[in-house]
Amino acid sequence: MTVEQQPNGASTDEDIIDTAIGLTGIGKFTIKMVVINSLILLNAGFTTNGISLIFPASACDFNLTTMDQGLMTATPFSGMIVGSYFWGCLADLHGRKYALVIALFSQGLFEMSSSLISNFWGYIFFKFLSGFSLIAQNAIVYPYVGEFQPPILRKKVLCTLELAWVVGTIALPVLGYLIIPLDVSYTTDYFFFHSWNLFVFLYSLLAPALGIWLLTFPESPKYLAAQGEDADLAKALDVMHSQNTGESFDIFLQKLTDNGLDDLRRRLELKENQSASEKSSKCEKAEKILRDIMRNTGKLFRPPFLTQTLLICILWYCVASTFFSFTMWFPELVRRLAAFEEMFPNESAWICSAIPAENSTITANVSKCLPNIPTEVFHHTLILGAACLPTNLLVPLFVNKLGFKFFLVSSSTVAMAVTVGLFFVRSSTQNLILSSIYEGFLSISSALVLVVITELYPTQIRATASSLGVLLGRIGSVIGNLLMGHLIDNHCVIFISSTIVQLIVCLIVSLILPIKRRDEKSVSSSVVTLVNQ
Secondary structure: OOOOEOOOOOEOOHHHHHHHHHHOOOOHHHHHHHHHHHHHHHHHHHHHHHHHHOHHHHHHHHOOOHHHHHHHHHHHHHHHHHHHHHHHHHHHHHOHHHHHHHHHHHHHHHHHHHHHOOOHHHHHHHHHHHHHHHHHHHHHHHHHHHOOOOHHHHHHHHHHOHHHHHHHHHHHHHHHHHHOOOOOEEEOOOOEEEHHHHHHHHHHOHHHHHHHHHOOOOOOHHHHHHHOOHHHHHHHHHHHHHHHHOOOHHHHHHHHHHOOOHHHHHHHHHOOOOOOOOOOOHHHHHHHHHHHHHHHHHHHOOOOOHHHHHHHHHHHHHHHHHHHHHHHHHHHHHHHHHHHHHHOOOOOOOHHHOOOOOOHHHHHHHHOOOOOOOHHHHHHHHHHHHOHHHHHHHHHHHHHHHHHHHHHHHHHHHHHHHHHHOOOOOOHHHHHHHHHHHHHHHHHHHHHHHHHHHHHOOHHHHHHHHHHHHHHHHHHHHHHHHHHHHHOOOOHHHHHHHHHHHHHHHHHHHHHOOOOOOOOOOOOOOHHHHOOO
16 A cells, blocks of 8 residues: 655554544534535525626616626626636645634625726726635635545535535525515715616625634644644544444544554544644745645646646636526526517527527617516526526435436536537527526536536645636636627627537547546546655
């Protein structure tokens, strides 16, 4: 068995820690861990998708053009691009919990500030900062949760987390339907506060509340083991074991002995921090962080990780570009289709016919300021979110039998076929059906990419790898939303065609991605030594 050599001389094999985690049992702590991280992802879903529901009303208050709306949807993703790598490296260097707590408090503050600003560029500024902090929740939650789970449970728990995002997409239009139509209006020469501002303000409160709760949880045991933080590792395992089983730490130590983990028991019994972290100046700490970031990044682009890193980046770029551009713009497209069918009840309508470039009358009518969001927007967005439930329920039930590759390939294939089908439908109802199928299947890929990263990379570089993939994904999201804003009015067919091409790329990459079952090590045991070089 190959053993990792920690910088401080402590030796811990990842399989040993997996065994120790399994001995803590499954119970109250496991449930609490799943619940809080599900709520974190629900908050991420609220914040990411919330901008789509306030589109029409905020566009009126800020007097936005279609291109401005594209900038509005792309801005949070731009913040995510800047923040993704920062948070991943921070999580690998200082801990998953540390990074998540800071991200939750800062994201809540920035999102709340965006609800109180009455200037478009001020709003853009705070949404950029909100996106900067929000990305940590998407990128770090999966490694954080996964590192608390025994191997037998890990896949199902990680796949189940996607349901939290789905629940968020369902709850969001319900909350929006209850708040946004309210007659809330306070306006002065330099300030306004309407119902959509109240909507954003209320859901921004969730992040800091979760940050406070997360303070009561321990750091990831696998992260602590990899860092040689034995005292904190003992505390984390004690909390997990006592809450899951109600038994004392002495009983847990005996379980370690019974399973041949005497070395780990001796380390935990010392209750001393074996990392021997010395006091250092701020300059020395900054230099160390920079060196560690460069080293972790270098590992991702060296064998045996190079090929899978490139494939993950391509896959996540294409998935995010196609998924998030459609999700952000869906309520606006529904509004435009409703306006088209109201003007021409006897004519067929699909996404690209809602704004014919050659008909300026139609363009002016559907693009005019309509602060009152049609009821259909909430209903259709709710249906779109509900469409993700069946597919995301199937994944945790069958992922162990069918594997990640099956679901990645299937979701890309169905989404591509549905996108081609958009050329042949001729009513808003048919568009809604195909859009729901598209969203339901592609949402699988958006979650599984992060789960696959958790399986493919070792503990020391897992969060960095996750953030690198998310970085490419958010670049895709920005480009996708900007292209949507630029092309939807005059070059809609080109945009849909580019979506089809990207989904074909997703299919090809999913087929060749080196994903193996848990009992087949996707990376050789020699990697354990390599990642510490």
